Amino acid sequence: MFGSYVQKFVVLLTLLETKIMGLHERRQREKENVRASILDAAFSLAKTEGWASLSMRKIADAIEYSAPVVYDHFENKEAILYEISLNGFHCLHIELLKAQNAYDEPEDQLKAIVDAYWKFAFKNKEYYQLMFGLGMQCSGKGMMKEEFSSFQDMLYESTYKIIKKNGSKIENACHMSHALFSAVHGLISIMMMRNDDIPSTMNKTTLDETVSAFIKSL
Numbered sequence: 001m002f003g004s005y006v007q008k009f010v011v012l013l014t015l016l017e018t019k020i021m022g023l024h025e026r027r028q029r030e031k032e033n034v035r036a037s038i039l040d041a042a043f044s045l046a047k048t049e050g051w052a053s054l055s056m057r058k059i060a061d062a063i064e065y066s067a068p069v070v071y072d073h074f075e076n077k078e079a080i081l082y083e084i085s086l087n088g089f090h091c092l093h094i095e096l097l098k099a100q101n102a103y104d105e106p107e108d109q110l111k112a113i114v115d116a117y118w119k120f121a122f123k124n125k126e127y128y129q130l131m132f133g134l135g136m137q138c139s140g141k142g143m144m145k146e147e148f149s150s151f152q153d154m155l156y157e158s159t160y161k162i163i164k165k166n167g168s169k170i171e172n173a174c175h176m177s178h179a180l181f182s183a184v185h186g187l188i189s190i191m192m193m194r195n196d197d198i199p200s201t202m203n204k205t206t207l208d209e210t211v212s213a214f215i216k217s218l
Contacts, residue, residue, distance in 0.1 A: 035073045037063045039087075042080050046126050051081065081130060088127035092120050093150045100154055106161035107215050113154050114184055114211050118204070121188045129192060132185070152181050162218045180214050 041062035045054055056077055060067040074080045099116035103109045121128045156177040163173050187207060 038070055038073055051130055085131050088131045095120050096150055096154055106158045110158035111211055117151055155181055166218055183210055
């Protein structure tokens with residue numbers, strides 16, 4: 001008799017634990033969905049109004065929640081911008097890896113990497129502006145983005161291989177690759193600050209000629 005009561009108690013306890021776990025999982029999913037909605041809304045607003053005009057209130061209105069709900073997920077607007085920029089660097093890193101892995105020779109890898117970087121910048125203008133703080137304050141509190149230097153690292157790797165292949169001074173690889181990064185990023189930044197959403201053939205030709213001249217100089 002006592003054993004049957006114990007058995008029933010165990011069954012009820014198991015059902016209760018299952019229900020509690022189910023509620024916890026559901027709340028966790030809801031929390032993740034709201035967080036994703038906040039990021040999506042922020043990115044959509046940036047596309048139409050620009051990053052500088054973004055505010056916690058506008059994001060709250062866009063997802064039809066109160067501002068405190070947004071603050072429950074993110075400390076401030078900078079935290080939202082930082083999260084989005086991380087995703088931008090991740091997407092860029094994937095594209096750069098695809099370009100690098102498509103070729104075996106370092107010269108071809110270098111051209112492909114720069115080309116992928118260029119295409120990403122103008123295909124994802126909002127991401128690029130946020131990632132590099134163009135026309136706005138950089139997001140985050142001085143935190144290093146995990147994949148921030150992937151483009152520079154790949155440029156250095158290809159540059160080093162070319163210099164070594166040519167029998168030149170390998171100690172120049174760091175300086176030379178940084179110079180190329182500055183040239184590419186500078187050209188893109190100038191065009192974006194002038195609101196040139198679509199790169200002209202002349203500007204792309206300038207980029208290609210710059211990369212070719214760079215390779216010949218190594």
